[in-house]
Amino acid sequence: MNDMRRTEPTVTENTTKMQARKVQVYYGDNHAIKDVDVDIADKTVTAFIGPSGCGKSTFLRCLNRMNDTIDIARIEGDIRLDGEDIYDPKVDPVQLRAKVGMVFQKPNPFPKSIFDNVAYGPRIHGLARNKAELDVIVEKSLRRAALWDEVKDRLDAAGTSLSGGQQQRLCIARAVATNPEVLLMDEPCSALDPIATAQVEELIDDLRSRFSVVIVTHSMQQAARVSQKTAFFHLGELVEYDDTSNIFTNPKDSRTESYVTGRIG
Amino acid sequence: MTLTAFLILLVLAVTGYVMNRRAASALTADGTRLHSLTHFHGLYALLTVLVPVFVLICLFLILETPIINAMVMAGLPDGALDGLDTGGQQLVLAEIRSISRGRVFGTPEDWKLAAADRLVALYGWFDILLIVTVIALSLAILLFTRRRVAAEFRARQASEKIVTGLMVACSLIAILTTIGIVFALVFEAWRFFQMVPLTDFLFGANWEPQIPIREDQIAAEGAFGWLPVILGTIVISFVALFIATPIGLLSAIYLNEFAPHRIRAIVKPVLEILAGVPTVVYGFFAILVVAPALRGAGAELGVPISPNTALAAGGVMGIMLIPFISSFADDALTAVPRSLRDGSLALGATRGETMLKVLFPAAIPGIVGGVLLAVSRAIGETMIVVMAAGLMAKLTINPLDSVTTVTVQIVTLLIGDTAFDNPKTLAAFALGLMLFIITLGINVLALRIVRKYREIYD
Ligand SMILES: Nc1ncnc2c1ncn2[C@@H]1O[C@H](COP(=O)(O)OP(=O)(O)OP(=O)(O)O)[C@@H](O)[C@H]1O
Numbered sequence A: 001m002n003d004m005r006r007t008e009p010t011v012t013e014n015t016t017k018m019q020a021r022k023v024q025v026y027y028g029d030n031h032a033i034k035d036v037d038v039d040i041a042d043k044t045v046t047a048f049i050g051p052s053g054c055g056k057s058t059f060l061r062c063l064n065r066m067n068d069t070i071d072i073a074r075i076e077g078d079i080r081l082d083g084e085d086i087y088d089p090k091v092d093p094v095q096l097r098a099k100v101g102m103v104f105q106k107p108n109p110f111p112k113s114i115f116d117n118v119a120y121g122p123r124i125h126g127l128a129r130n131k132a133e134l135d136v137i138v139e140k141s142l143r144r145a146a147l148w149d150e151v152k153d154r155l156d157a158a159g160t161s162l163s164g165g166q167q168q169r170l171c172i173a174r175a176v177a178t179n180p181e182v183l184l185m186d187e188p189c190s191a192l193d194p195i196a197t198a199q200v201e202e203l204i205d206d207l208r209s210r211f212s213v214v215i216v217t218h219s220m221q222q223a224a225r226v227s228q229k230t231a232f233f234h235l236g237e238l239v240e241y242d243d244t245s246n247i248f249t250n251p252k253d254s255r256t257e258s259y260v261t262g263r264i265g
Numbered sequence B: 001m002t003l004t005a006f007l008i009l010l011v012l013a014v015t016g017y018v019m020n021r022r023a024a025s026a027l028t029a030d031g032t033r034l035h036s037l038t039h040f041h042g043l044y045a046l047l048t049v050l051v052p053v054f055v056l057i058c059l060f061l062i063l064e065t066p067i068i069n070a071m072v073m074a075g076l077p078d079g080a081l082d083g084l085d086t087g088g089q090q091l092v093l094a095e096i097r098s099i100s101r102g103r104v105f106g107t108p109e110d111w112k113l114a115a116a117d118r119l120v121a122l123y124g125w126f127d128i129l130l131i132v133t134v135i136a137l138s139l140a141i142l143l144f145t146r147r148r149v150a151a152e153f154r155a156r157q158a159s160e161k162i163v164t165g166l167m168v169a170c171s172l173i174a175i176l177t178t179i180g181i182v183f184a185l186v187f188e189a190w191r192f193f194q195m196v197p198l199t200d201f202l203f204g205a206n207w208e209p210q211i212p213i214r215e216d217q218i219a220a221e222g223a224f225g226w227l228p229v230i231l232g233t234i235v236i237s238f239v240a241l242f243i244a245t246p247i248g249l250l251s252a253i254y255l256n257e258f259a260p261h262r263i264r265a266i267v268k269p270v271l272e273i274l275a276g277v278p279t280v281v282y283g284f285f286a287i288l289v290v291a292p293a294l295r296g297a298g299a300e301l302g303v304p305i306s307p308n309t310a311l312a313a314g315g316v317m318g319i320m321l322i323p324f325i326s327s328f329a330d331d332a333l334t335a336v337p338r339s340l341r342d343g344s345l346a347l348g349a350t351r352g353e354t355m356l357k358v359l360f361p362a363a364i365p366g367i368v369g370g371v372l373l374a375v376s377r378a379i380g381e382t383m384i385v386v387m388a389a390g391l392m393a394k395l396t397i398n399p400l401d402s403v404t405t406v407t408v409q410i411v412t413l414l415i416g417d418t419a420f421d422n423p424k425t426l427a428a429f430a431l432g433l434m435l436f437i438i439t440l441g442i443n444v445l446a447l448r449i450v451r452k453y454r455e456i457y458d
């Protein structure tokens, strides 16, 4: 469906949202990411797949500098957002994270009301001039996360009082509310039932019209369903990165083939 | 001699362990499967010997002296104790005992010398009795346990039962002591309230705990209104918390979230040292450094400041409480899951915003619990105020004035020659009871808050 964005080695500059070159990550002596080059295209869903412990989350966290919060993590290489080096000392990680949002594997709603959870980002970034605007943002975000109908009558209830799947959608709404340009999702559906998963996948597809989404997933079907591009990681290396259809039907590397057909991992 | 008894017991118990373990292993030689591991058979023997005989030795030690005393006194010649009250009899006994230890004053009567000899002889007999009993009883139990070794004997359950029993006994001791203390407190306080009406105590604004020493003394009636005393406690605690809470909280926040590792590695141990300083040292600090400094500053500004101010005592107490509050707040902040912090940071919040809007609110119950515990420590703190606060009870809330506290009054009431039958000394128990009720209330509240907050994240 996205043939116009076929990966050629020379991706045109304007469609590339984020560009990673020779990225290395070390946790102390553990070399967790080795020489990874990736171009994240704009308005595209990119899936990261690979066996557990291969460094998908680690690489994802490089993209919004969340690895900065891990003391022993050390990052080398060059990652650019819209051509700007995000590890440049001039770049404020706080502003970067406002542009590159993140949803975590485990739902982590704040111990605040549902409304305050979603309003958190807009408030600290001053996205709403008054309460009415804030209400609009909150409602829109909750609708996009397919949660509005379930919580519209109890926006004052604690976010932690929701079920696991609802909490995860709340976290998605929270991330969407800040209007990021890139949304990173680390196994966002691992706590969800099939219905909620389908809703989130629909949401991801919808989000693609506005920004690029990077999703880590263990489900081949999910990667195949929602993504246009897929990156296969193995033991800290990026083995193969191509259109999703190519990865699943016509992988170039034998490791990719055995993984997507379920032989390793 | 007691030491010997304990040693014998230990040796026999260990023998029992080895014996039963061997016996159990021997059973397995022909392929029998034991219900319990051989180790538990040994343990069963060890515990069954150790526990009862140990208790027996302790009982013996407690009862030995009273029994021997009674026997010696009963054996005195007729008429020796005639006309003596209990105090006099005690004196005679004390003299006999000191003679038996070789300290003879003057020329004691012959019957006292004889009694002393009998005392020594009795101790000798009792020692022999002890050793013989210990050996006999231990051996009997050993034999009994040895005969129980069998493939199907549930040695593990049996020894676990004994261990459980031991633990129950230990907790019972702790609980009973507490109950006993509370009971004594309530009882003595009740005696006080029979002499001084409860309303006078609770609502009286005068605290002059004197009593007439002679019947005809004029300055007779003391006044036992606790208000000025408790007010002093409140003022000093307030000063202390006013200093300790902000400093403790801010240092915890800094250490937890903002401090580089190197600084944290230095400051945390320093705070712990501060927490380990004996309060008497803080007391020195208050009278030798803080109080003179305050008075100097007062003189400079033309404000008369009394030598024992609530400010000095409370301020130093506040310093004492800083590490307490700080470590509590630090724990509470650390207990907030990392995922919340990451979630906030990933939304583009700064560390400050994350702290202010997510971590701190999430930690508040734990922090409040810590502050409340600090309050009850401040109220109960004795040494600093005894050294640095005043003695005169004054109904004032001026921290530059000299005030006294509940704990200081308890100490002064009980110092010196005291007889426990007048309101002056009994007042100490009434004060103690009130203090106990207040701190108990605060602690219960604090623990409830802390527990509630644990439930959220566990
Ligand atoms: N905070 C950390 N501290 C130290 N080592 C880490 C840390 N996080 C990850 N690692 C190490 O980095 C490597 C990659 O981990 P990562 O979490 O990125 O794997 P993953 O591909 O996301 O796995 P999964 O699919 O199980 O989530 C692992 O070897 C892991 O031990």
Ligand SMILES: [Mg+2]
Pocket: A056, A057, A058, A186
């Ligand atoms: Mg992961």
